[in-house]
Amino acid sequence: MSDSDDDIPLVKRLAAPPAKSTPKPTPKPAAKPAAVQLQSKPRDNGASKKKQETEDEDDDEDNEESEESASSSESDDEGSESDVPLSKRRKSKSPGAASTGAKRKRATQQKESAKRSRRDPSSSKSGQLMWKTLRHSGVLFPPEYEPHGVKMLYDGKPVNLTPEQEEVATMFAVMKDTDYMKKPVFLKNFWEGFKEILGKNHAIKNLDKCDFTPIYDWHMAQREAKKTMTKEEKDRIKKEKDEKEGKYKVAYVDGRCEPVGNFRVEPPGLFRGRGEHPKMGKIKRRIYPRDITINIGEGEAIPEHPYPGQTWKEIKHDHTVTWLAYWKDTISSKDYKYVFLGATSTFKADSDLAKYEKARKLKDLIVDVRKNYERDWENSDHKKRQMGVAMYFIDKLALRAGHEKDDDEADTVGCCTLKVENVDLEPNNKVKFDFLGKDSIRYENVVEVHPTVYKNLERFRKIDATGKKKKPGDQLFETFDAQDLNKELKNIMDGLSVKVFRTYNASITLDRLLAELEESKMGAAAQSVDEKKADYDSANKEVAILCNHQRSVPKTHTNQMEKIQEKLQILNTELKELEEELAAVQKGKSDGKKASVESLLSKIEKKKQAIFKVELQARSKEDLKTVALGTSKINYMDPRITVAWCKRNDVPIEKIFNKSLLGKFNWAMDVEPSFRF
DNA sequence: ACGAAGACTTGTTCGGAACCTA
DNA sequence: TAGGTTCCGAACAAGTCTTCGT
Known part of the structure; x- marks a missing residue:
């Protein structure tokens, strides 16, 4: 096995960001092989250079603001330590003295994890303590419902509703112009919930005869009123x-x-599931203190709440977890809603760093990992072969693991839950994927695979391990599930799981693309910061495409494109006019109007630049209309790659990271410019 | 061994603020 | 200065993955 050709990394699907869940049989031009993808080298065995920087990259005295976010206003309780905050925790670093060679690398890694030690979720399985003392004010409840008294119509006539009934009717009314109104499942679920609230003998018997427009109109009017508030009112x-x-x-x-992330209790509403969720439209009922469990330090004041006579469901003092509060979701009894600290908190920063370090550790092993699963393609054990192919997809395509799902959830899949019908074979070892993944986002991709994989797939699609014939809806990989796969991965590397591959691939891709870009620009004319940013964004875009991070086309997109085209048209005619004028002046060799010629020329030049700029804008807008860059930036690309690149290229980091990202990635800011993932 | 519980990360969308521009 | 964009953060849904209980 292991023909060299298949450590060719990740396909780049430059072409073709597909539409959302709209099934559509696009014959997309397959992968765009494009220039890029050669060099399988820099990525693999990065054994070479790498980290000597780990040294300081890690002793981050991170921490951040949070001070100001703290209610400067209120002396939040005497808390003497409110001034202790931010400052170095995590004592100094271990003495340098790294040994040599591979050993040294090892040592560095260990040092890192040692430093991180406690209070790092991912390295702290099971009973690890996450905190010693924990104090907070609990959660903020949404305001109680205030009846508006606007009557909906039933069969054309106004009906009286109790406040509780009106509240639910209003939830529905305000969703008037969403797509949910067209979904039978949504309507059915809502009606069931509404009916129950109405009670048996209510005049309203049927959703079809309900007319919620009066409430809708009232709601819209409220909105308008809000807009017209004076500045002072708003400020107050x-x-x-x-x-x-x-x-x-x-x-x-x-x-x-430390900042708290989401301290607000979710208000009641209608459940808005994504995709074809069987529970969409169900009523998410109001949450009260009696539903909520609080986690807080022993001896701290128990948070207050505005419901006299009620008590919290439970007060816990669990030092092994990081949540401050949780309640059971009312839509899906097996789900929980947690209140956690914010993204800039120590808990999150530590685990973020750990995540990327784990991915880098995978980088050092990836050659072996690949050899292994390639070998498995020819294993006599059916299960081993299937696992090998799955690993190939996960590695090459950055697919998610894909756990089993219940019938009361949207029908989406990941790698391990792919169905036969999601994977089509085309000539020349091409495989076409088409399935709904997380959030029911469609994944559509045609990839050339190794011939052995192709052969395996032919069989996996036809018959199962026992030789029984498969149907389109059957599992492609029927011999194992995500958990099994993860268990296997544990044998390769401590803490390794499927998702690490996504992180690894996203980060290594960014790292490689940026490096290639830098190399190709060597000796070329200096770029402006904006041009460099455009380069960065293009690399970011490739990562986003790899991870299939999509967004819906902005509603105004077509409109805006038209506007841009118009603008372009105007600019072009203006250019033409200028050129004609120039020609005329030149021909008429008019009265020594030299100055005029010159100024015309410069005007023309300016106009051309303007046109170029608008064209670029148009192209990138069109290009990115379905691609979401943010998700990979926030979750997948090691920020140290970006920070180091900024340093090397004199790009202010603020150009790339907005304020919240800067806060979140504070831990990565003092990385060496030479950092490579 | 296995399914359910539990906890934490990842993902899209939405609404308001900031920022432009005519 | 209104009106439209763009940018951002909040909201909360939907994943992943480990642990727990039987």
């Missing part, structure tokens, strides 16, 4: 809100002041 309201919320925004962990 905002101030009041901030005051009320201030104390919930921070928590104190081991004395440190």
Whole structure:
């Protein structure tokens, strides 16, 4: 096995960002082989250079603001330590003295994890303690429902509703112009819930005869009214809100002041599932203190709540977890809603770093990993062969693991749950994937695979391990599931799981593309910062495509494109006019109007540049209309790659990371410019 | 061994603020 | 200065993966 040709990395699917779940038989031009993809080298065995920088990259005295987000307004409780916060935790580094060669690398890694040690979720399986002291104010409840008294119509006539009934009717009414209104499942689920709230003998017997427009109109009017508020009013309201919320925004962990992520209890509403979710339209009922479990340090004040007579469901003092509160989801009894600390918190930063370090560890093993699964393609054991092929997809295409799902969830798949019908074979070892993945986002891709994989797939699609014939809806890989696969991965590397491959592939791709870009621009004319940013974005885009991060086409897209075209048209005619004018002046060799010629020329030049710019804008807008760059930036691309690149290329990091990203990635800011993933 | 519980990450969308531009 | 974009953060749904209980 292991023909060299298949450590060719990840296909780049430059072409073809597909539409969302709209099934459509696009005969997309297959993968665009494009220039890029050769060099399978820099990525693999990075054994060469790499980290000597780990040294400081890790002793980040990170931490961030949070101070100001802390309610400066209120002295949140005497808390003496409110001023202790931010500052170095994590004592100094271990003494340098790295040994030599491979050994040294090892050592560095260990040092890292040692430093991270406690309070790092991912390296802290099971009973690890995450905190010593924990203090916070609990959660903020949404306001109680205030009846508006607007009557909906039934059979053309106004009906009286109790506040509870009206509340639910209003939830529905305000969704008037969403697509949910066209979905039978949504309507059915809503009606069932509504019916129940109405009670047996209610005049309303049938959703079809309901007319919610009066409520809808009222709602829209409210919205308008809000818009026309004066500045002062708005400011006042905002101030009041901030005051009320201030104390919930921070928590104190081991004395440190840390931001809380989502301290608000979710308000009641209609469940908006993605894709064809069987539960869409169900009523998500109001959550009360009696539903909520609080996790807080022993001896700390128990958070208050505005419901006299009620108590929290439970008060816990669990030091092994990072959540502050949770409640059971009312839509799906097996789901939980948690209140966690924010993205800039120590908990999150630590685990973020750990995530990327794990992916880098995989990088050092990837050659062997590939050899292994390639070998498995020819294993006599059917299961081994299937696993080998699955691993190939996960590695090459960055697919998600794909766990089993219940019938009461949207029918989506990942690698391990692919069905026969999701994978079509085409000539020349081409495989066409077409399935709905997470969030029911469609994954559509045609990839050339290794011939052995192709052969295996032919069989996996036809018959199962026992030789029984398969149907289109059957599992492609019937011999194992995501858990089995992860178990296998544990044998290769501690903590390795399927998702690490996605992180690894995204990061290594960014790293490689940026390096290639830099190389290709060597000696070329200096680029402006904007041009460099465009380069970065193009690399970002490839990663996003690899991970299939899509977004729906903005509603105004077509409109805007038209506008741009118009603009372009105008610019072009203006250019033409200028050129004609120039020609005329030149021909008429008019009265020594030299100056005029010159100024015309410069005008023409300017016009051309303007046109170029608009064209570029148009192209990139069209290009990115279905690609979401943000997700990979936030979750997959090691920020140290970006920071180092910025340093090397004199691009201010603020050009690439917005404020919240800067906060989130504070831990990566002082990486060496030479950092490579 | 296996399914359910539990906890944490990843993902898209939405609404408001900031920013442009005519 | 209104009106439209773009940018961002909040919201919350939907994944992943480990642990727990039987």
